[in-house]
Amino acid sequence: MTAVLARLTATEWRLLLRDPVSVGFALALPLALLVIFGLPAESREASRDPGGERPIDTVLPSMALVLSFGMLALFTLPYNLAAYRERGILRRLATTPVRPVLLLAAQLAVNLAVATLATLLVLAIGPLALDMALPADPLGLLLALALGAAALFGIGLLLAALVPRTRRIQAIGPLLFFPSLFLAGLWLPKEQMPAILARVGDLTPLSAFRETLQDAWVGDALDPLHLAVMVVWALGAAAVAARAFRWE
Amino acid sequence: MTVIDVRRLRKSYGDVRAVRDVSFAVERGEIFGILGRNGAGKTTTVECVAGLARRDGGAISVLGRDPQDGDPALRERVGVQLQSGALPDKLRVGEAIDLFASFYRAPADRVELLDLLGLADVRDRPFDALSGGQRQRLSIALALVGRPEVAILDELTTGLDPAARRATWELIGEIRARGVTIVLVTHFMEEAERLCDRVALIDGGRVVAVDTPAGLTARAAREQRIRFRPDRPVDPALLRALAPVSSVEALGGGELVLGGGDGLLFALVTTLAEMGVEPLELRLEQASLEDAFLALTADGPPASAAAEAGAPSRAEAVA
Numbered sequence: 335m336t337a338v339l340a341r342l343t344a345t346e347w348r349l350l351l352r353d354p355v356s357v358g359f360a361l362a363l364p365l366a367l368l369v370i371f372g373l374p375a376e377s378r379e380a381s382r383d384p385g386g387e388r389p390i391d392t393v394l395p396s397m398a399l400v401l402s403f404g405m406l407a408l409f410t411l412p413y414n415l416a417a418y419r420e421r422g423i424l425r426r427l428a429t430t431p432v433r434p435v436l437l438l439a440a441q442l443a444v445n446l447a448v449a450t451l452a453t454l455l456v457l458a459i460g461p462l463a464l465d466m467a468l469p470a471d472p473l474g475l476l477l478a479l480a481l482g483a484a485a486l487f488g489i490g491l492l493l494a495a496l497v498p499r500t501r502r503i504q505a506i507g508p509l510l511f512f513p514s515l516f517l518a519g520l521w522l523p524k525e526q527m528p529a530i531l532a533r534v535g536d537l538t539p540l541s542a543f544r545e546t547l548q549d550a551w552v553g554d555a556l557d558p559l560h561l562a563v564m565v566v567w568a569l570g571a572a573a574v575a576a577r578a579f580r581w582e
Numbered sequence: 583m584t585v586i587d588v589r590r591l592r593k594s595y596g597d598v599r600a601v602r603d604v605s606f607a608v609e610r611g612e613i614f615g616i617l618g619r620n621g622a623g624k625t626t627t628v629e630c631v632a633g634l635a636r637r638d639g640g641a642i643s644v645l646g647r648d649p650q651d652g653d654p655a656l657r658e659r660v661g662v663q664l665q666s667g668a669l670p671d672k673l674r675v676g677e678a679i680d681l682f683a684s685f686y687r688a689p690a691d692r693v694e695l696l697d698l699l700g701l702a703d704v705r706d707r708p709f710d711a712l713s714g715g716q717r718q719r720l721s722i723a724l725a726l727v728g729r730p731e732v733a734i735l736d737e738l739t740t741g742l743d744p745a746a747r748r749a750t751w752e753l754i755g756e757i758r759a760r761g762v763t764i765v766l767v768t769h770f771m772e773e774a775e776r777l778c779d780r781v782a783l784i785d786g787g788r789v790v791a792v793d794t795p796a797g798l799t800a801r802a803a804r805e806q807r808i809r810f811r812p813d814r815p816v817d818p819a820l821l822r823a824l825a826p827v828s829s830v831e832a833l834g835g836g837e838l839v840l841g842g843g844d845g846l847l848f849a850l851v852t853t854l855a856e857m858g859v860e861p862l863e864l865r866l867e868q869a870s871l872e873d874a875f876l877a878l879t880a881d882g883p884p885a886s887a888a889a890e891a892g893a894p895s896r897a898e899a900v901a
Contacts, residue, residue, distance in 0.1 A: 341684050345677065352672040352708075421668035429632055429662035430728070431654040432685040 338432055342440035350444055356413070357448050360405040364398035365455055371397075372464035387552050391467045395456050396547035397520055399479075400540055402452035404514070406445045407486035409507045412493035414441055416500045424581045434581050438494075442487060449483060470553025478550050481564035482543035488571035489539065495578040514540040536560070539567040583610045585645060585732055585763045586631060592639035593626050600626040602787035604640075608732075613754065613764045615778030615795075617771070617875070623787040624767045625665060628734050631765070632662045645731065658686060661730035663721050665737040665767075669709040675720055676705035679727060686728035698756065699723045700749070715746030719753070726757065733757065736767040751776055771872040781871075785879040798874040806868055808840045808850060809833075810861035816854070824849045837863075 350357055371377055372390050380386040415438060418424050424434040460466030469475040493510075497503050515521060517535035524532045524541075535541040542560035549556050586608040593601040601623040608614040616624045629635035631642055633649030633656070642649055647656045669678055679696065683689035696702045699719040704712065712720065718738065725733055738754070739747040754777055758764055768774055774781050775795045783790045783798065791798060805828060818830045821840060826849050829841040840850060847866060854861055 338684055341681060345673070345681050348677070349670050349672050418670075421670075422664060423667075423669060425634065426662075426664055426667045426669075426724070428634060429657065429660075429664065429725075430682065430685045431657045431687075 339436050339439060342436055343443045346440045346444045347447070356410050357406070360402050360410060360448060361452050361455065363405070364401040364452060365459060367401065368394055368398040368456060368459065369464070372460070372466070378465055390460070390464055391552055392548050395460055395466060395551055396544045398456050399453060399547055400518060400520070400544045403449050403482060403486050403543070404511055404540055406449050407490035408493065408511050411441060411445045411487060411490040412497065412503050412507070413500055415494035416498060416503050419498065419581065420500055428581055446483060446487065453479060469551045471550040474550035474556050475547065477556070478543065478546040481561060481568065482539070482546065484568035485539035485543065485564040485571070488568040488575065491575040492571040495575040495580070498580065514538055517541050518544045520544070537563055539564055584608070585610045586765065587643040588627070588631065588640070590640040591627060591630060591637055591642065593630055593635060593637050599787055604784065604787070604789050606782040606789060606792050608763060608765060610763050611758070611761060612779040613758055613766055613777050615774040615781040616765065616767045616784060617769070617774045617781050618784035619769055622784045624784055625736060627784065628736055628765065628767050632660065632734050633657070658728060659731045661725035661728055661733045663725035663733070663735045663738065667721050671710035672708045674706055674708050675701055675712070678709070678720060679723060682724045682727045688729060690727050690729045692727070695723055695727060699753065715742050715749070718742060718750065722753070730762065732763045732765065734765045738766065738768065739770065739773060771870065771875060775871045783875065783878055790878045795871050798878070799871050801874055801878065805841050805843055806846050806866065808846060808864065808866055809837065810864035811835065811837045812854070813860040813862055816857065816859055821850070821853070824853060
């Protein structure tokens with residue numbers, strides 16, 4: 335079974351390299367934004383806020399990772415799984431001794447690998463090219479990445495379970511993603527949002543993920559509320575997805 | 583020895599009673615056809631047999647097991663080729679075969695399998711660059727790669743051109759020669775007639791008849807028909823007077839169609855010879871499975887392979 339999973343994952347990886355557009359986008363766009371916003375000198379000026387952190391150590395790396403993880407989890411993964419279902423690939427697998435859930439696991443593994451690659455690229459390009467500080471709390475960062483990935487990919491699986499058609503995922507993905515980016519404070523700093531929106535934002539996985547990343551990067555204590563929000567989303571989404579998932 | 587036993591199968595999707603009452607038994611080593619028009623319940627039946635759908639009633643035994651139990655050991659022994667089963671666009675033929683082979687404990691020799699299916703030349707070609715016939719053959723290869731004892735093939739040749747269809751038919755014969763029991767779902771009369779040892783005729787979710795293609799044709803027992811154009815006008819009344827002739831019909835262009843029983847051809851030819859008349863473009867038309875289908879099911883005929891392929895629609899012998 336592990337041998338088959340490894341084989342499926344290797345095959346999925348190969349397919350991804352042959353058709354790299356969607357995944358390339360999830361790597362290239364966040365890194366491009368990181369560089370575009372990171373090159374001007376203002377990104378390295380300490381803010382006047384208490385603590386006086388520089389954007390290149392706070393909002394920019396967390397933004398890049400949130401964008402990358404979000405696109406992979408909320409577009410690529412559910413789209414691919416819906417396409418596999420739509421094209422009868424999951425069904426075909428159901429006629430073999432192998433369970434289709436392995437293909438789902440392989441898709442998850444491949445997308446997580448790309449997310450890991452994005453993280454490594456941010457950690458390399460930032461400090462080398464943009465004078466980004468290395469994360470002050472590496473263990474906290476790992477925890478943030480793990481919980482954020484669990485919450486976002488959990489929601490991706492939930493989407494794949496509830497939205498059976500690729501076309502609808504193309505519509506629903508952005509509908510979910512862009513407001514989430516707003517609530518996560520990527521378009522407007524949270525401090526400038528109406529209080530109620532900022533509170534709602536705190537409960538969304540993308541916002542909790544971004545703030546935990548930022549806290550870990552600058553070495554602030556991680557907010558238990560953010561951690562709890564990610565855990566609840568991860569478990570809740572996975573539980574519903576497991577019940578609702580259809581192979582056909 | 584019975585390999586597949588289906589008894590009083592029932593299956594509904596919502597209000598649609600796809601399968602009302604289907605029973606049949608498939609013996610080891612035969613090619614068993616499930617024939618019926620679109621929507622007759624064929625695919626639902628084989629989905630239940632393949633363990634892809636849960637039945638509402640009845641019993642199914644495949645190699646002594648219930649496919650509904652989801653036993654991986656049974657899926658080792660049964661290969662399924664699904665209607666419209668696609669693969670990822672960029673997956674190459676050889677990779678697909680290797681991947682699926684890894685799912686089974688004792689897979690087939692992959693080089694030999696690719697050769698058998700005529701895919702050796704395209705083993706490095708991605709799925710989206712394959713022709714319809716190549717995709718269909720790959721699909722069959724994937725159903726066979728686990729060296730199954732039973733292969734279920736659904737709408738095998740739908741969408742193939744006549745040459746690819748004939749090549750696929752030959753292939754099915756070769757697979758059977760290896761001892762694989764084959765369940766063939768089709769709505770093509772010609773396909774069932776050519777390939778199947780026995781056929782279950784399904785109509786409106788019920789089995790109307792289970793018999794050999796010849797047996798089914800005999801049930802329809804249509805009279806023979808001869809169509810020809812005499813080289814000079816012949817009085818139809820003279821022909822109508824012949825003993826085996828039951829009907830004479832004059833078509834445009836001087837063509838005549840005679841219907842009748844045994845001895846029709848001999849009686850006609852000798853009579854024409856006595857009159858010194860030569861029959862031109864003479865064709866003998868015999869009852870076919872399609873006629874049996876019409877006789878045994880209520881409404882119109884199913885799609886015929888011939889109509890889609892642009893070939894003559896009835897088994898014709900040009901004399």
